[in-house]
Amino acid sequence: MPKNLIDKYNVPVPRYTSYPPANFFSTEFDNKEYIRAIEFSNNEWPENISIYIHIPFCPKICYYCGCNTHLTRDKDKMRVYVEALKKEILMVKKYLSSNRKVAQVHWGGGTPNSLPVEMMEEIMGVLHSNFSFIPNPEIAMECHPAMLDSAYIDALVKSGFNRMSLGIQDFNLKVLENVNRDPSEIPVEELVQLIRSRGDIGVNLDFIYGLPYQDVKSFSETIEQAVKISPDRLVTFSYAHVPWIKKAQKILEVRGLPEADEKLAMFEAAYKILTQNGYKPIGLDHYAKADDELNIALENRTLHRNFQGYCTRETTGQVYAFGATGISQLESAYAQNAKDTNKYVEQIESGNFFIEKGYKLSKKEKIIKHVINEIMCNYYLSWKEAAQKFEVSEDELKNVVELKEGNLDNFAEDGLLNFNPDEIAVTDSGRFFVRNIAASFDPNLKNAAQKFSKSL
Structure with missing residues (x-):
């Protein structure tokens, strides 16, 4: 990537895992909403x-x-939380149409597999007993x-899981030690073989670049x-340094x-290694094998994304989140549970949802999204x-995103996209700056006071 483009576009912009981003959510959105x-x-x-399903528990905190x-290993605390989570599922189920089917279940955290097996099985049992699933x-x-x-x-x-994402982060033990992350007990290659021996189970490996003691050579290794x-999918997350939100990150500054140049070089090195070995880039940070359903969806222009990552049209669904801090992503609203685990349990046990904040989208915002x-x-x-999707004219659509003559010229001149009155197509080079391109359609950014991580 040319340095002049890096200098020009490496500015704070939203990640756009949702629109509007989560820091626009309001506390006025409550349980009734x-x-x-x-x-x-x-x-x-x-x-x-x-x-x-959000499981917040971790045996130790990665910086x-x-x-x-x-931070806990207390199984009694986990039990109380799990009972509340199961109850919350049934509370939401009461308001859902019975003819709707589950296309996707995603467990995140925290460390979801820190939960004892029997508790995990109970939660999955509630889902299988109360919902119908697509094939x-x-x-x-x-x-x-x-x-x-x-x-x-x-x-x-046995509980139905068919994909496991392993948070490796780095194979370099010095890097892991300095971010307070334990390495895999079983060598990762053996662990992946073990998973695959159980059937047709997809395996993802997740990595982070931009951490202390990482450099181009070590991250390339x-x-x-x-x-x-040879995982089915692989992710190289850019470390987002937000110490004003997560205080533990200040340790990494020390x-x-x-x-920034070294971090970008790590990204470029990983991109080169992965694409030369048959992996196809998906979005900003994901890679998949050529025959993976995510790559096929991208080729067909039917790829989707939510807070949990990329998904195909078949597995796309409105997201209903359970557990402390879980964010539901409905077509017309977002709703986030509060973060306090103890208060979450208290509220759910009393029969109330524990919505801390949310956002109701207007038709205009759905179009921008x-x-x-x-x-x-x-x-x-x-x-x-x-325009057809929203039953408006193309001119109306362009007015909603405030597209004016000349808005896209800079991107086109820099070789990042091609456009005409009918369509916009991001170039291969433009994929690296897609957050910047997306931001040009976001009227909210003109008056935004929120902080975001840099685009690269």
């Missing part, structure tokens, strides 16, 4: 249901983590490899080792974070198709 939003969602697209976590739904868990063994894998498979293991999602996921936008 959430119930109305659930009921309204029954008549919206997508019809399918995506379920997110880079930006997630909502709760071949995606049921996935983000797993800490240090806490994954043969018995836990067997239990996951990590990615080369990952390629030899230990020394790579300079769609435009940004198409650019971010499929690198392409047809004004005609988008």
